[in-house]
Every structure is written in structure tokens, then in C-alpha cells.
């Protein structure tokens with residue numbers, strides 16, 4: 202059953218290890234060591250040798266290619282045809298570490314991570330019913346390619362169909378179905394398992410199950426953007442929801458009230474914490490699940506994408522023995538992760554740390570984490586009072602939503618505690634005044650508040666298909682209003698992703714944090730004490746070295762890490778109710794409104810839009826052309842055949858989550 206079995210049975214195979222030793226690529230001792238390790242871990246020999254540092258994978262690939270006289274194919278550059286790759290079923294592809302690259306009319310070019318595996322070659326030739334030409338490929342690239350090509354979309358559709366038929370046949374008692382003895386065989390269980398596997402495979406943060414009038418929508422948030430799969434088996438929705446409610450320990454007969462719960466699943470050898478929330482809609486209960494991968498760990502502050510100089514300043518603020526440090530931004534801006542990074546750094550035996558959270562997202566050793574529970578009146582303010590009697594050095598308040606919490610927090614910060622918290626404000630500068638608006642006295646804010654970090658996430662350009670994209674005249678004019686002219690005019694660092702297999706043709710892969718850090722010095726504290734909001738704003742913006750979120754985002758775009766389109770997107774989330782600010786950002790808003798128009802149009806078009814490139818880069822003064830509803834990039838039509846065939850999926854850029862996203 203293991204990966205190694207098929208090869209060990211084939212005596213005729215050339216042994217990779219012996220080949221390497223004969224050619225003095227590794228020593229016999231190194232081979233023995235690697236074989237011993239391999240026994241323990243079950244990993245492939247090639248990978249083991251690379252991991253042990255005996256050979257680098259580039260040298261290994263070159264060696265194999267020369268020695269066996271087979272071509273080396275770089276999968277990162279290769280344009281796959283999913284239908285060709287799928288000639289070999291996923292299980293076999295994964296077992297043999299092989300990928301079908303070309304259908305050569307009767308014979309096939311197949312990439313192998315281990316091209317010495319003759320058994321695999323024979324088996325594959327048998328399955329494909331044609332001779333196999335061998336190429337060598339890097340194993341890590343091969344596995345990444347599988348994750349893109351073998352999405353679970355088809356499987357999800359077919360199990361949904363099966364479940365739909367089963368439910369049509371008879372009126373099944375849903376609770377029975379969920380708890381029955383043959384539960385692992387039930388289509389509803391398999392469907393959910395496949396759904397979770399797909400979500401984890403593509404790195405989705407949330408899964409939404411939404412019954413509509415005639416269809417069932419399953420949407421996954423990937424890098425902040427929802428991708429949608431529409432199923433016609435609307436009737437399976439109650440079965441899915443019931444099963445999930447059961448897993449989350451909820452009352453399955455209560456369908457009229459919202460509920461929330463959690464459960465843990467194991468997917469692809471990872472432990473995933475799932476937090477689910479149900480909501481009664483007019484078409485039935487909808488469920489949203491947030492997936493938290495506990496195995497991913499917390500990044501250090503210098504690895505979250507903050508510029509070096511800012512890390513230094515932020516560290517200075519969190520290492521003070523008292524005072525308040527706030528991280529702000531809408532939901533999904535990464536502020537919780539940043540606070541956890543800070544906590545991980547502060548978490549030493551000599552400090553007592555208490556967190557008050559809703560919900561507790563990651564469990565941290567040594568830290569006393571308290572989960573808010575409104576049902577039993579365990580509120581932020583209430584727990585905070587208790588926490589202060591527990592002799593803490595550092596307190597993290599998940600969110601300051603009301604005057605009472607803010608005020609107790611500020612007083613705690615003034616009386617010798619370091620208080621970390623978040624606020625739903627849009628930028629660092631407006632945050633201090635928001636505290637005063639919430640009813641906190643100006644003198645208290647002035648004395649206690651040390652620093653405010655505003656944060657957003659922008660999508661990172663896919664490194665595989667990044668290409669230069671110098672800003673056009675309009676964009677330059679817009680840039681010049683925000684950053685210095687030099688940067689705007691010499692725009693050769695700017696890039697965009699043209700779209701490839703690795704990024705699902707979106708041009709983006711992963712996300713990066715964008716930050717704005719404001720430290721409250723005497724000058725700013727003075728303005729706060731007098732509750733002079735205008736003076737505070739003016740002084741804050743003129744601090745040497747201060748850069749707004751938009752400016753920091755432009756820096757990232759100028760380095761080719763994100764696009765101007767993404768800069769515009771976060772620019773639009775920044776609160777514009779302040780007149781000094783709106784003057785600078787007015788161009789951004791109009792572009793954002795334009796972008797919103799494009800977005801709405803895109804969402805409503807039933808097409809294979811998942812595979813389409815992102816909407817054209819909307820910028821300060823550019824309005825999207827009429828009919829921009831199905832954005833395409835010139836020169837990409839020919840790649841149609843290479844696109845992933847996820848027909849029922851749609852692509853709808855995620856825009857607003859927090860109150861900030863509301864268009865005026």
C-alpha cells in the first residue's frame with residue numbers, strides 16, 4: 202500500500218542510489234544513511250538525499266537527465282493541458298510521482314520525479330495503452346501541479362448528484378442519515394470530506410454553503426477572494442447543513458435561529474479547526490465555515506511582510522512595560538495574525554499574559570486565553586475586569602467594541618500593563634480620534650495610547666507568470682499625487698501576473714501585509730489631550746517617515762510584489778469621511794467605484810470566469826470599458842485549451858467585509 206511497494210517488487214530497475222554512488226555524486230556512507238532514514242520516514246530516496254543535504258535537487262535532476270538520456274522538463278514553465286494530465290488518474294499519478302505532459306498521437310511524454318522507476322513506467326504505459334517517453338521533473342513542482350490540476354470540483358459535483366438522487370428516491374430522515382452505522386459510506390459524508398480536502402488543497406480560509414432559490418452555491422475564499430461552484434442539486438442543502446450542525450454540536454432541529462459551533466477535522470494529515478456559523482435565510486439555512494490550520498504555526502514579526510524599519514519601531518512599542526498598542530483594519534485584514542506574532546515574541550516565562558478573544562483562533566502555550574461567550578454574559582468588559590485581578594503583565598483584548606471596554610483597557614494601560622487590542626478603524630491616523638468618539642476622555646487616550654498599526658492584505662503577484670507592467674500615463678498622474686514623482690515616472694519595477702496554471706489563471710498567489718504605523722509622541726499626545734482632531738491629523742500626516750497604507754502599498758507595487766489594481770482596492774477601503782484625507786484619496790475612490798461596477802458585472806455573468814484573468818487594472822483615472830463584464834487579457838485567448846476546466850465555478854473578487862467596505 203505504500204508508495205515504495207511497486208518499485209521494490211521490480212528487480213530489473215536501475216537503482217538510483219547505486220547510480221549516484223557509481224558516479225561519485227554521493228558516497229556509499231551517505232547512501233546507507235539516506236536508506237536508513239528512508240526506512241523510518243517512507244520518503245523517496247531522491248527526496249531524502251536532497252533533504253539530508255547530500256545533493257541539491259538541481260544537480261540530481263541534471264544528473265538523471267544526462268545519465269538516462271531523458272529530457273528535463275521545468276514544470277514551472279510548462280503549459281499543462283489538464284485533459285492530458287488527467288489521462289492518468291490522480292491516485293496513480295501521485296503513487297508513481299508521474300505527470301502526463303504530452304499526448305503524441307499514440308505515445309505519451311510523461312514526467313517522472315524518479316525516472317529510474319521502470320515498474321512505474323510499465324504500469325503507466327499499460328494504463329495509457331501506449332508507449333511512454335520519459336522526462337525528468339522536480340518532485341516539488343510535480344506535487345504543486347497536481348494540486349492545481351486535480352481540483353475536487355468534478356468529484357464534488359458527482360457526489361452531489363448521487364446524493365441528490367438518493368434524497369429524491371425516498372424521504373430520508375436526515376438525522377438518521379448523519380448518525381447511521383454506515384456513516385463513512387454515506388454520500389453526504391463523502392461530499393463533505395471531499396469539500397474539505399479541496400478547500401485545504403487550494404488553501405481556502407472559508408467555505409460557504411448557500412442554498413439559493415433553485416441552486417446550491419458552494420463558495421471558497423482563496424487569498425481573500427470568493428470562488429464559486431454552483432450545483433443544481435439544491436435539495437441536498439438540508440442534508441449537508443444537518444450533517445455539519447451535528448459535527449459542530451448544534452441543535453439540528455432548530456432551523457429558525459442562527460447557531461455557531463466548532464469541530465476539528467483531519468485533512469491531508471493536517472489538523473484543521475473548523476468554526477461554523479449557521480444563518481436562516483429565506484431559502485433555507487446557510488452555513489459559513491472558517492478553517493484554521495493549527496499546524497501552520499505563527500510567523501515571527503519579521504516574516505509578516507512589514508518593512509524592516511517598521512518592525513523595529515513596532516517592536517519598540519510592544520516591548521514597553523505599559524501602554525496600549527492597537528492594530529486596526531477591517532475583518533480579514535490579518536490584524537489577528539499580527540497580534541499573535543507580537544504575543545509569540547512577548548511570551549516568556551517572566552510575563553503573565555491573558556487574552557480575551559472572540560473567538561480564540563490559535564491556542565498558545567503558557568498564555569491564559571479566555572473565550573467570550575455572550576450567551577452566559579461573558580463579555581469583553583466583564584472578562585477584562587476579572588483579568589485585571591489576575592495579576593497580568595500583558596493583556597490582549599480581541600476587539601474593543603464599546604466605550605466600557607475601551608476605557609477599562611486604556612486605564613489598564615496607564616496603570617502598568619501592556620494592552621494589545623484591535624479596532625475596526627480604517628487607518629492608523631483616525632484611530633485615536635475614534636477612541637475619543639467612543640467616549641474615552643482625550644487625556645486618557647493621550648496618556649495610554651503608544652502606537653497604532655493599520656493593516657491590510659493585498660494579493661501577491663504569482664511569481665511564475667509575473668511580467669513587467671509599467672504604469673500608463675493616467676496611472677502615472679495618479680501615482681504622482683500620492684508618492685514622489687521619481688517613483689511615478691520611472692515605473693519599471695511594476696508588474697502584473699499574466700495568469701498561468703500555478704495561479705489558476707488569476708495572476709495572483711498568496712497575500713502580503715500592508716502596514717501603516719503611527720507612534721504617539723508628545724506632539725501628538727498634546728493634540729489628543731486637547732481633543733483637537735484636526736491638529737492631530739495634520740501633525741500625524743507630516744511626521745517624518747510616516748507613510749500611509751496607500752503609499753506603503755505603492756512601494757510594494759513598485760517592487761513588483763503586487764499590482765496597482767490591488768493598491769486601488771485597499772485604497773478604496775480607507776475611510777473617506779475626513780476631508781483632509783479625502784482630498785488626497787479622491788482619485789482612489791472614483792477608481793474604486795469603477796472597480797465595484799466591474800465586480801458586480803463579473804459576478805452576474807455565468808461563465809468559466811474562474812479561469813479568466815482578474816479584471817483589467819483599474820486605476821485612478823481609468824474607467825472600465827463598457828462590457829468589461831468578462832475581463833480578458835489580449836493574447837490570452839489561445840490559451841483557452843490550457844485552462845483548468847472548472848466549468849461551474851465563477852470568480853467574484855472579494856470586496857467588502859467590514860463597515861469600511863460600504864460604498865457611500
Ligand SMILES: [Zn+2]
Pocket residue numbers: 663664665666667698699700701702703704705706708709
Ligand atoms: Zn501565475
